[in-house]
Amino acid sequence: xxxxxxxxxxxxxxxxxxxxxxxxxxxxxxxxxxxxxxxxxxxxxxxxxxxxxxxxxxxxxxxxxxxxxxxxxxxxxxxxxxxxxxxxxxxxxxxxxxxxxxxxxxxxxxxxxxxxxxxxxxxxxxxxxxxxxxxxxxxxxxxxxxxxxxxxxxxxxxxxxxxxxxxxxxxxxxxxxxxxxxxxxxxxxxxxxxxxxxxxxxxxxxxxxxxxxxxxxxxxxxxxxxxxxxxxxxxxxxxxxxxxxxxxxxxxxxxxxxxxxxxxxxxxxxxxxxxxxxxxxxxxxxxxxxxxxxxxxxxxxxxxxxxxxxxxxxxxxxxxxxxxx
Amino acid sequence: xxxxxxxxxxxxxxxxxxxxxxxxxxxxxxxxxxxxxxxxxxxxxxxxxxxxxxxxxxxxxxxxxxxxxxxxxxxxxxxxxxxxxxxxxxxxxxxxxxxxxxxxxxxxxxxxxxxxxxxxxxxxxxxxxxxxxxxxxxxxxxxxxxxxxxxxxxxxxxxxxxxxxxxxxxxxxxxxxxxxxxxxxxxxxxxxxxxxxxxxxxxxxxxxxxxxxxxxxxxxxxxxxxxxxxxxxxxxxxxxxxxxx
Amino acid sequence: xxxxxxxxxxxxxxxxxxxxxxxxxxxxxxxxxxxxxxxxxxxxxxxxxxxxxxxxxxxxxxxxxxxxxxxxxxxxxxxxxxxxxxxxxxxxxxxxxxxxxxxxxxxxxxxxxxxxxxxxxxxxxxxxxxxxxxxxxxxxxxxxxxxxxxxxxxxxxxxxxxxxxxxxxxxxxxxxxxxxxxxxxxxxxxxxxxxxxxxxxxxxxxxxxxxxxxxxxx
Numbered sequence: 001x002x003x004x005x006x007x008x009x010x011x012x013x014x015x016x017x018x019x020x021x022x023x024x025x026x027x028x029x030x031x032x033x034x035x036x037x038x039x040x041x042x043x044x045x046x047x048x049x050x051x052x053x054x055x056x057x058x059x060x061x062x063x064x065x066x067x068x069x070x071x072x073x074x075x076x077x078x079x080x081x082x083x084x085x086x087x088x089x090x091x092x093x094x095x096x097x098x099x100x101x102x103x104x105x106x107x108x109x110x111x112x113x114x115x116x117x118x119x120x121x122x123x124x125x126x127x128x129x130x131x132x133x134x135x136x137x138x139x140x141x142x143x144x145x146x147x148x149x150x151x152x153x154x155x156x157x158x159x160x161x162x163x164x165x166x167x168x169x170x171x172x173x174x175x176x177x178x179x180x181x182x183x184x185x186x187x188x189x190x191x192x193x194x195x196x197x198x199x200x201x202x203x204x205x206x207x208x209x210x211x212x213x214x215x216x217x218x219x220x221x222x223x224x225x226x227x228x229x230x231x232x233x234x235x236x237x238x239x240x241x242x243x244x245x246x247x248x249x250x251x252x253x254x255x256x257x258x259x260x261x262x263x264x265x266x267x268x269x270x271x272x273x274x275x276x277x278x279x280x281x282x283x284x285x286x287x288x289x290x291x292x293x294x295x296x297x298x299x300x301x302x303x304x305x306x307x308x309x310x311x312x313x314x315x316x317x318x319x320x321x322x323x324x325x
Numbered sequence: 326x327x328x329x330x331x332x333x334x335x336x337x338x339x340x341x342x343x344x345x346x347x348x349x350x351x352x353x354x355x356x357x358x359x360x361x362x363x364x365x366x367x368x369x370x371x372x373x374x375x376x377x378x379x380x381x382x383x384x385x386x387x388x389x390x391x392x393x394x395x396x397x398x399x400x401x402x403x404x405x406x407x408x409x410x411x412x413x414x415x416x417x418x419x420x421x422x423x424x425x426x427x428x429x430x431x432x433x434x435x436x437x438x439x440x441x442x443x444x445x446x447x448x449x450x451x452x453x454x455x456x457x458x459x460x461x462x463x464x465x466x467x468x469x470x471x472x473x474x475x476x477x478x479x480x481x482x483x484x485x486x487x488x489x490x491x492x493x494x495x496x497x498x499x500x501x502x503x504x505x506x507x508x509x510x511x512x513x514x515x516x517x518x519x520x521x522x523x524x525x526x527x528x529x530x531x532x533x534x535x536x537x538x539x540x541x542x543x544x545x546x547x548x549x550x551x552x553x554x555x556x557x558x559x560x561x562x563x564x565x566x567x568x569x570x
Numbered sequence: 571x572x573x574x575x576x577x578x579x580x581x582x583x584x585x586x587x588x589x590x591x592x593x594x595x596x597x598x599x600x601x602x603x604x605x606x607x608x609x610x611x612x613x614x615x616x617x618x619x620x621x622x623x624x625x626x627x628x629x630x631x632x633x634x635x636x637x638x639x640x641x642x643x644x645x646x647x648x649x650x651x652x653x654x655x656x657x658x659x660x661x662x663x664x665x666x667x668x669x670x671x672x673x674x675x676x677x678x679x680x681x682x683x684x685x686x687x688x689x690x691x692x693x694x695x696x697x698x699x700x701x702x703x704x705x706x707x708x709x710x711x712x713x714x715x716x717x718x719x720x721x722x723x724x725x726x727x728x729x730x731x732x733x734x735x736x737x738x739x740x741x742x743x744x745x746x747x748x749x750x751x752x753x754x755x756x757x758x759x760x761x762x763x764x765x766x767x768x769x770x771x772x773x774x775x776x777x778x779x780x781x782x783x784x785x786x787x788x
Contacts, residue, residue: 054467078469089464093482093557102478103468136559153468162467332626413766415726418759421743425752501635505730508747518641522734525654527645534641538634545633 001030001192002051002160007060008216009046020046022216024060028209030159031190035203038213039239044196047213048162051194052081064160079103082153082161082191086168088145090137096122096148097133103156121151126181143174150182154189161193167202179205200240204228204247212236224251245315249278254295257314258304265294265305272296274303278314281306355528356535362517367536370513373431373503374544377438378496385443385495386488389450390476405451412444416502424509434503434511441502442495449491453484486556493548500541504533514540577753585742585761592738592765595656595731596724599663603671604717610668611675611713621676628669636662636727640734659736663727667720674716678709711781718773725766729758739765 009021021043028034036044049055051062053074062069069077090099098105100121101114109117115133122129125147137145146166153161167175183206186193197203203210204224211221220227220236228248231237240247255274265271270284271294284293285308292307347353392401419440423433457480465475481488504515517533520526578585614621631639643658682705690700732740742758745751 052467054463075469075471078467080469083464083467085460085463085467087458087460089458089460089462091461091465091479091483093485093559095559106469106474136557138559149464332622410767413722413726413770414759414763415729415766417726417729417732417740417743418762421747421755421759424747425755497633501633501638504635504637508733508744515637518637519733521641522644522654525648527648530641530644534638537638538642541633541635541638542630 001065002028003063005061007047007050008058009050009055010058019216024218026211028192028194030192032208033193033195033206034209034211035195035197035207036211036213037197037203039198042213043216044213045164048164048194048196052078052083052162079106080158082158084149084153084163084166086165088149090145090149092137096135099148100152100155107156117155121154124185125151142170143178146170146178159192161191163193163195165196204250246279249282252278252314254281254306257306257310258295259307261294261302261305272306273298278311282311356532359517359529359532363532363536366514366516370503373434373438373506373511373513374496374499377435378442378499381439381442381446381495382492385446386450389447392451393454408444408447416441417505420505420509429510431511433509434506438499438503442499445491445495450488453487454480457483482557483560486560489552497541497545500544504537574753574756578757585757588739588741589761592728595659595728595736595738596663596721599660599724600667600720603664603667603720607668607671608675611672612679614676615679625673628672631665632669636730644734655735658734659731663724666724666727670716670719674712678712682708707782711777714777714780718777721773722766722770725769729762
């Protein structure tokens with residue numbers, strides 16, 4: 001749905017020409033979350049800002065559904081794209097309702113429709129609507145503000161969402177929670193999302209596709225599994241970290257390698273559920289020095305068993321698992 | 326009994342005591358002899374403040390907005406420097422210089438008062454607009470607001486407490502400085518004060534001084550209430566600061 | 571222009587004398603204000619209720635126009651035969667200096683992180699030592715800013731005080747207006763402006779000198 005062709009952006013800095021973005025090609029399908037990943041200053045944020053024309057590119061183009069964004073009026077374009085930034089930027093003099101309803105207001109919606117939408121979105125992001133509509137940003141916690149920032153970006157129901165390290169300013173616990181909630185929301189909404197992050201763990205968790213940036217170029221892109229298992233580039237390998245195997249395991253769940261249970265497990269023995277991720281399973285296996293764990297359904301019935309050897313096998317045969325999931 | 330109520334009661338008590346003393350000592354009667362002048366001159370005084378303050382607000386806020394636009398970034402600092410030097414110049418000097426240029430009467434007084442009110446308003450407008458977090462401006466732009474929408478929907482409402490404080494300070498100071506208008510033939514309550522000094526007539530001085538002071542204090546109170554009404558509850562008013570008088 | 575220079579040339583003793591008068595009036599008033607204002611500010615920083623009262627009264631004084639204050643003080647002081655001239659001017663200037671000085675002192679002391687006091691206490695400083703080594707360096711820049719505001723403000727008001735017989739450069743402006751003598755007006759206006767600007771600059775430099783590099787505002 002979004003196609004970036006040979007994008008470049010050159011800045012003048014101290015008399016030198018610096019290429020912040022240097023020949024970037026990227027394709028993002030409809031309903032996908034694509035994470036732009038890389039260290040600071042690698043051009044990922046600049047690329048993001050070119051999509052909604054906050055930054056004008058020096059070369060190349062951005063196509064949305066086949067149409068060059070340069071042909072759109074910038075203001076109209078931005079109203080069709082949701083934009084969420086790290087510091088949120090909620091307007092302190094407006095209530096939560098007014099903040100959420102701002103783009104609809106710019107688009108000319110009636111007050112009733114705006115209010116209904118605000119209530120609907122508050123519910124979607126997990127905040128009690130009646131309690132929060134009339135509040136002001138200064139009364140909100142960091143996590144609440146960030147959620148409302150996301151709601152504000154979704155208010156006019158844009159097909160595309162641009163997010164620039166949206167959860168970066170939160171403490172780790174809130175961040176995890178918000179990531180989970182956001183993924184759940186995305187299941188329902190199916191927006192096309194471009195998400196900038198500098199954290200590999202976040203990227204692995206959130207992305208359908210990852211594009212790793214370095215000095216203005218994409219050095220590796222693909223599904224998280226593909227990116228994590230490819231060790232050919234030293235920079236990429238270094239950025240991902242040497243525990244990449246464990247990172248890969250987070251994306252897979254016990255239900256993928258369930259085998260029929262062929263041995264007896266004690267009642268109180270360590271166990272997993274089908275939805276637990278394999279990293280957790282591996283941790284439990286290592287800690288208890290076992291080679292297999294029973295897997296129970298939430299209702300208590302046995303679902304199968306998870307073997308250490310199968311987990312190893314998954315790592316070695318990365319490509320087939322990618323096809324399976 | 327909260328602090329505010331006690332405070333107001335205390336002030337009223339002092340005022341009542343002063344009035345009682347004034348009446349009993351016969352001073353009140355002496356001052357009230359001038360009541361017709363007081364009414365007439367107070368009207369003139371108010372006119373002076375309104376005709377200089379009104380334009381100062383309009384010009385000051387617009388100038389402040391213009392100076393904070395991205396295209397004016399380089400010009401902003403030098404202009405602010407010039408304006409702050411202009412404030413250090415004592416009002417008496419400004420009025421005298423205005424008289425040299427414009428002769429006698431209301432004109433030099435109005436011009437001097439206008440210029441004097443301009444700085445606090447421009448300075449506070451600039452400061453108020455400058456301290457807006459860039460995250461908000463970026464959000465506004467990113468969500469598709471035009472520059473003028475950003476100005477009217479985001480920047481001005483948020484800067485309002487500081488701008489309002491600047492306007493208030495400027496107008497109250499204007500009330501206080503307006504007595505000088507008399508010296509260049511501009512009228513106002515300064516007539517009573519200065520004549521009272523020349524003739525060494527305490528009653529006359531007070532007839533001019535008390536209404537002036539009352540006018541200033543009342544205006545200050547009214548404008549501060551008005552500010553509270555106009556500013557969004559979401560913004561903390563106590564953060565508003567006036568840098569100098 | 572030429573006339574102005576000629577006038578200044580032939581009258582500079584008088585101008586100098588008036589400038590000196592002007593400086594002394596402001597100096598005495600601000601000096602007294604510092605002596606009363608700083609302790610009041612410190613007390614206010616430690617006692618919330620006192621702070622409320624003191625700051626409120628001081629800000630009310632600020633709203634009273636200078637001419638009005640003169641107009642009120644003169645009859646009052648006339649009772650003790652000090653109605654005209656030096657005394658009411660100094661008293662008015664003294665009162666006007668209160669808010670900048672008290673409020674800045676108050677803000678400065680309140681902004682000191684309690685952790686610093688605790689650290690000082692923990693390392694065994696007496697109250698006086700703490701004041702000298704820890705609090706003073708942090709507080710002085712802000713208080714200086716208040717004193718500076720007071721002085722610049724008062725130079726302007728002192729000019730008006732010429733009308734109540736207090737002397738100072740305002741006299742030049744005043745006689746210039748009465749006699750429609752532009753040279754006097756210009757001489758007085760420029761002199762008083764230069765005095766105000768010069769004081770502001772000088773005190774600004776002093777303030778920067780007194781501010782430790784570690785505290786310099788961004």
